[in-house]
Amino acid sequence: MRWLTAPIKILWDIARRSWVSTDPGLRPRSGTSALLLFLFLIFAVVGIILRLLGVNLADADRWLDAQGGWLNTLGSLAFRGLCGVIFLGCVVTAGAGIVQRFVRPGGKTRRRSQLEPSDQHGNAENTEGVGCIAAGIAAVIGYFAWFGMVN
Numbered sequence: 001m002r003w004l005t006a007p008i009k010i011l012w013d014i015a016r017r018s019w020v021s022t023d024p025g026l027r028p029r030s031g032t033s034a035l036l037l038f039l040f041l042i043f044a045v046v047g048i049i050l051r052l053l054g055v056n057l058a059d060a061d062r063w064l065d066a067q068g069g070w071l072n073t074l075g076s077l078a079f080r081g082l083c084g085v086i087f088l089g090c091v092v093t094a095g096a097g098i099v100q101r102f103v104r105p106g107g108k109t110r111r112r113s114q115l116e117p118s119d120q121h122g123n124a125e126n127t128e129g130v131g132c133i134a135a136g137i138a139a140v141i142g143y144f145a146w147f148g149m150v151n
Helices: 002-017 031-052 057-066 068-102 128-150
Strands: none
Touching: 002 031, 031 057, 057 068, 068 128
């Protein structure tokens, strides 16, 4: 697979090391300037390859405009599918956090020192809050993923 990623890595290295200013408002060699130059280089290489293959870029632009309807539908379905996968992961994460909060392993008869590890001074660490925080963050991300999926 290196043959596939090597040209992209070369273009990224050129963009990161270049002193070319792609925009007067950007500092050369900044991350934003490098990203803008990288995108330019990608499209330039694709354009050169298409021209070498005999494709007229104006004809290619007209073809893409004619295919815009189904390409838009395909992109919308792909985005909704991605939001659905993210929502499912958030539901599982939030559910696991809720289970961790309300269901204790071994029941309530076990002593606290047996449930949680302690440091060298005998203080037990409170690891219970980590699951609640993860469940809360997952709920917020899931909220936005839900609206990305259904709207």
